[in-house]
Amino acid sequence: MNPPEEQKFLDMINGNRPRILKVCRVYAWNAADRDDLYQEILFQIWRGLPGLKQDTYANTWLYRIAINTSISFVRRRAARGGPAVPLDHEQLTHHIESSQTHDDGAEEQLARLYDAIAQLNEVEKALVTLFLEDFSYEEMAEVLGLSASNVGVMLHRAKKKLLTLMQEAAHE
Structure with a gap:
């Protein structure tokens, strides 16, 4: 180069x-x-x-x-x-504590989010990551080699799955 x-x-x-x-x-x-x-x-x-x-x-x-x-x-x-x-929760909590300072509620919520993301499949993880970076559906589609409409459907399902996983974790 x-x-x-x-x-x-x-x-x-x-x-x-x-x-x-x-x-x-x-x-x-x-x-x-x-x-x-x-x-x-x-x-x-x-x-x-x-x-x-x-x-x-x-x-x-x-x-x-x-x-x-x-x-x-x-x-x-x-x-x-x-x-x-x-999926080691202690390792995740340590990572969160060492990487950023949060109040207890935010730290717990962030830990649940990372736990939930870990349970998604590879494409869902990618979609959530790109969504959190404010990528448009078209940009996500280009990155992942999917159609924009497929991105919309898959992202909607991933968000629902994340919400369910986080709610389950909150009740444990």
């Missing part, structure tokens, strides 16, 4: 670091896995950057790489016999 492409890569990563980390947080909860996944996403972005023809699609392209890399990461982990998604 030449120096202008390197600068483009650095600018893209610096401008999107919080978004990439959010994707990592959804798919990998312990610090080591998050770091591994983050590095893998950066590597895939680095590899694919020369093929990015139009900067206007850079954010969509970046999300597609981040989500596809994350899904592959989860599948590889499951194939090696590890849990696809860790």
